[in-house]
Amino acid sequence: MEQNTSQTFFDKIWDSHVIRHIEDDVYLLHVDRHMVHECTSGAAFAALKRSDRRVHSADLTYSVVDHILSTAPGRTGETFPGGREFVSLLRKNCAEHDLELIDFDDPRQGIVHVIAPELGIALPGTTLVCGDSHTSTCGGMGCWAWGIGTSEVAHVLATQSILQRRPKRMRVNFHGKAGEGVYAKDMILHLIGQVGVAAGQGHTVEYAGSAIRGLGIEGRLTICNMSIEFGAKAGFVAPDDVTFEYLAGKPYAPQGQLWDQAVSHWRTLCSDADAAFDREVDIDCSTIRPQVTWGTSPEDVSSLDQPLPDPADIADPVRRRAIEEAFSYLGLEPGKPLAGLPVDVAFIGSCTNSRLSDLEAAARVVKGRRVAANVRGLVVPGSAEVRNAAQAMGLDKIFTDAGFEWREAGCSMCVAINDDFVDPGKRCISSSNRNFEGRQGPKSRTHLASPATVAATAVAGVITDECGLLS
C-alpha cells in the first residue's frame, strides 16, 4: 500500500523548523520571532545574566510595554506606580542586550499580540513565541504562534531555539454563514461552549471552512486568540489572499522581490486535500446567535435567548457544583435570563477585540446614543496605530460623545494589573477573553461578549445584544 505523504499546514511548518530530533517526540526547533513584554521577561533576563549569556538574535527579538502600563490619556511609563519597576527593568534589559524597545510613547506601541500582526512581525509559515498565553492570536496570520514559560523565554533569548513535543492536530471547520449581529467573537465563544474548555488539550488547531475564509484578518486573530480558552496550545488559519493583502507593505514584512518569493512560498503551505487530522470538529455558523458568558469559565456561555442552566438539572456533581459556585460568585439565579441584567462597567479592549474593525462595530451601535447613567464605558484601542486610525475616522468622537472614556493602548481592564480594574462586586460586560474569579479585579464579575454586544449593553445599561437594542 502506498504511504499517505499528505501533510497538514502544521506538519509543513513543523518540518521546516526542526533543528534536531532530541528523543521520543521531543525536538529542537528554530524560533523565527520572539516577542517580549515587561510582565514576563524580567526573570528570564536575570537567568541569562546568571549564566553569563547574551541574547542570541537581537534582530529576531521584539520588545514592547503593554501589561503593567497605565492607559490614562497622556500617560507615561511612570503613570501607574505599580508598573514603574517593570517598565524600567525592561528598558534596562533591552539597553544591555542591544534590543530595540517599543516604549509607551512609540507610535508602534500596543498590546504585544496586536502589534505583531500589525507591524508584519508575525508572518505566514513562521514560528513565533512570547511569554504570554495569548500568543496564539498571531496564528490568524498563518504562523505557528504559542505562549511559553519564563524558563523557555530565557532559553529562546539565549539560543533562538526551543524544545518541543510534537502536538496533535485538530481541525475546526466553521461552515455556512453567520447571521446578523454575529461576529468572530461569537463564533469562538460558541465553539468553546460546544466542545468545553479541555477539548484542545495537546493540540494545535487549524480553523478552516467557508466562514473562516469569509473573515478578515482581524476576525481570524480574534478566533485564534481564544484557542487557549479551550485548552489548545495554538490555533491558526492557513494564509490566503486576505492575509497577503493585509501584510503587503507592513514595516517588518518582506519587500520587493523578497515579498514575491515569500508569497509564492506561503501559497504552498495549505493543508493537502487528503491530509489527516487527529480530531475534527464541525460548526454550523447559521445556528450561532450573539454569545455572552454567564459563569467563571469561558465554556459557560450561551445566547441571550437561552435560559441559564439550572444546577438541579445537571447530573454530573462536579459540573453542578461549578455552576452553583459560578452563580454565587456572579450573583445570578437559575431560571432567570441574562438579558436585562444591569451592568456597572462596559469594557471594549484586549488582544481579543481591540482592533479597528472591533471599534468600528462598536461605534456603529453607539453612534447617536448615550452610555446609560449607571455604566462606566471604556474603549481601549489595542495599539497606537489602531487609536490613530480610529481617530482619523472620527470613532473617538462617537465614543466620547456617547460618554465612553477613550484611552491609550494597553492590556488595561482585561487583566487589572494596571490602573484599570472593576471594583469589588461590580459587573462588567467585556470584550476580553477571560472571565475567571478576580480577573478584572478582586471580586469583579465578568461577562464576555463581542464589542457590538458590549456597546449595546453599555447603551441599554442592561445586558443585551445589538439586535436586542435595535428591536
Ligand SMILES: CC(C)[C@H](C(=O)O)[C@@H](O)C(=O)O
Ligand atoms: C501576564 C501574562 C503572563 C498573561 C498571560 O500569559 O496570558 C496575560 O497576558 C493574561 O492574559 O493573563
Ligand code: SF4
Ligand atoms: S490584553 Fe489581556 S489577554 Fe491579551 S495579552 Fe493583555 S492581559 Fe493577556
